[in-house]
Amino acid sequence: MKVILGIVFLAVLLTCSVAFAQTDAMTPADSTAADTLSPPAPPTDVKAVDTPNDHGHSITVTWKLSTDDGGGAKSVSHYEIFRSASPTGPFDSVGTAVAGQTIFVNGGDKEKQSEDYFPDDSNFYYRVDAVTMNDSVRSSSEIAGPAHAYGQWYNTGRTPVLVAVLLFMILTIYFVSRARKGQELYVRPLGGIEAVDDAIGRATEMGRPILYVLGLGTAADVATIAAFTVLGRVAKRVAEYQTDIIVPTYDPIVMTVAQEVVQSAYLDAGRPDTYKEDSVFFVTQSQFAYVAAVNGIMLRELPATNVYMGKFYAESLLLAETGAVAGSIQISGTDEIAQIPFFIVACDYTLIGEELYAASAYLGREPVLLGSLKAQDWGKALVIILAIAGIVAANFGWTWFTHLFKVAN
Amino acid sequence: MAMKRQIPFALVFIFGIFMLFQYFVPHESSEWVYEFLLDWIYIIGILALALGIWSLFRVSVDKIKTKKPNWVYSYVTLMGLFIMTVFGFTAKTGDSWGLYPVFVITFMLALFMLIQVLAKPASRNLYGLFGGAFLLAAVLIAILDRTWGFYFMEAKGLQNSMFRIFFDDVMMPILSTMFALLAFFIASAAYRAFRARNLLASLLLIAALIVMLRFNPYLPYAAYVAKVSNWLMNVPNLAGQRAIVIGIGLGIVATALKVILGIERGYMGKG
């Protein structure tokens, strides 16, 4: 019985393999049509140059399309690019470009150990083949080269940014020097800043501490830097009135900077001995764990004033609502646009966006800082003028205007 | 004294100007310095984390010592901190855990004794003795027990089942819960704040209602309301946000310039 089954199985196996072999035999018929293709016209005007505005290790090859690119029996399906270290070869393929493309960037790694390493400052020669559907039917262009890759020292694509930065620098330095010479500068009043002093006074009267939340940013965020400046002023007042300040921090670097700020504020106020080192402490770097901790502090210590300055994310409403429940006066400032509505709804005073950056100028009224505010305002005026000019240019189809501002990579 | 202020300013100026120029210089050597600096930022960050943890430790011990409200939870904070660290660095080498639970318990007891030493200086010697004994036991178990080990160079500890349980089954649900609280807070904040007190408040109220009813299919003319709310989001809202964003962008450039040039000194303490 087993023997019979075995023979039947073998028979089935043999029939199947013969059937497959027959299907394989069908395909060669197709390729005979392709053998009659004659080679297409080669691509012309092949140029190889160092890729501009990069760190080197890359050469760009351009060419003019083969005249057989596009429909017809001689249709070119793609181009293949070859490279060699000498004009006589041997040439290795480095990539392909689809039909219709006239540019190919041959780049590589800058690390010598990497298998994709592309050396700088060594000459390479390039050849572009126009290839048809049948890989062996192709025609080669002339050899282009020598070309060698090297890094540029200046990225010309980023010139508009350089111009803008230099312009802004000049504006800032101009207004700052004008301010230093004693010129009076008007800045409009900001409710939130003016409320800070009253809020600290309120806290002193009630005998309750002030809670200052620096937000969830790192010390590199501009909002946090602005918040440090406000913290310095608040801490100085707090030292003078002998109230307590609580500063829970989210980032350890922010904690070290904040400790430094508060300590020097106490020194400035002439009360270095009343500074408590544990008033500025690290909590955790987890967003909602941090807000849980701060909410706990709010409900236990019942601060009279909560100041939220810096970068806040989804937890902003949790903080502000809990503070409202605890009955504190709340002053907030952030540049996170999504959180501003929450702060406006739940806090008594809110500084929106750049009003937070301006806070340092307001609190100290230092002419130098006020001068930089003026420069910012002039910068904004310039942007408005350019935007209007852009609308006009777009309407007249003057694309050269928008191209002036294009930043390439 | 002068050095204390001059050196940081000089450093900020040099590195600030360098990073500014680096953006415009694609050459390899500038790239090399840039990558080198990026590595150093990581290193400084990790060192600062050590300072942060030290601060947390000190504040918690102080809470226990002075018996501030809810001081018991400071024990939980510290235990949680150190036990997760231990879990994260250990993993089993074979199939069984051996004396690992005993190690964890003795380590926790040693830690508890250490906190008591700092928090209750009166009975310092007793706690110190017990703490030393537990720590010795823990170290002995760690050295002698071969069924599990410390892995500092690889991430094996992150696959540790205890670590996973605490993270996936304790921490993640808690974090999600905190986020879910937002829904309720939005409801109560909206109820309190969206009153048509004056023209601006009324406009805010109407806009909020339209956007909330945005994709409500039960409303008559649902598609029309959706169109209006889309217009609200994409035109006036976008215009206002773009204006604020441009202002913020300029503010960032100005503040960065002020920091680099040493005009803005708030971040260093005015001292």
Add this chain to the structure above:
Amino acid sequence: MDIFEKMMKLDRRWIFLFLIIVCVVTYAIPFKVPILVEPEVRSIYNFIDSLPPGDIILVAIDYDPNNLAELHPMTYALVEHAWRKKLRVIFTALSQNGPGMAEQAILDISDSLKQDRTFNGVHFKGREIKNGIDYTFLGYKPYYALVILGMGQNFRLPFPTDYYGTPLDSIPMMRGVLNYDQVAGVIDLSGGSITDAWISYGQGRFNFPLALGLTGVMTAQYYPYLGSGQVFGIMGGLLGAAEYEELADNPGRAKDGMRIQLYAHMVIILFIIMGNVGYFAERRRQKREEKGR
């Protein structure tokens, strides 16, 4: 006028109670809710749909377990769509508490790929998703801005190994994949801050197609980038995820969630109206009293 004063000064706990009852009831009773699809979600769907098999996309699962509810449905719908189209995916998890959750999601989605499914009339056979061939999970490194910048030079700079410790050079999928140039597009799913870095440091410097998946609150803020072309699509919150599920014909948690969100919104509106009614009645009463004097 006592009732009106009560309406104006309701104890917030009544609001919480009513809201929770409505949420539980709508969750427990399943019923369908129609979904309108917006163009900004459709562009992401079309982008993934039009990529040829074998192309690589980068899906940045940059959110925390906090934002799980809104962003997980998006991740599931998107990645399942990409894998059904036989695309290869590089995953990152640049949020601190995210990697564990991201890994879980990846394994979960690869399990669901094992079954045969039909989406939009097209039948897809189940297949096994293999680490290293169909996807690479790079994992987490701190200071996400630096990581995004580093990946623009070479993925191996911030991530010499993947999440499991395998060197990138020995992963079959990552051979020849240096940086964003070899990636067809990046879809960033995050709860906020990391998105800014992807836009300014990633797309701004390296110019790759970028789409965003965000929590509901953050979405409005990123529409400017859609307008300026820096971002080609945005999926906003649970609604965005539900729209993607609708397009991909892959109903999941988002569509369930939309049901609850709809009724929760109606509850909030009810309370706002109540508060306003109470407020206006109070004002009228005060005016009448003043006139009476």
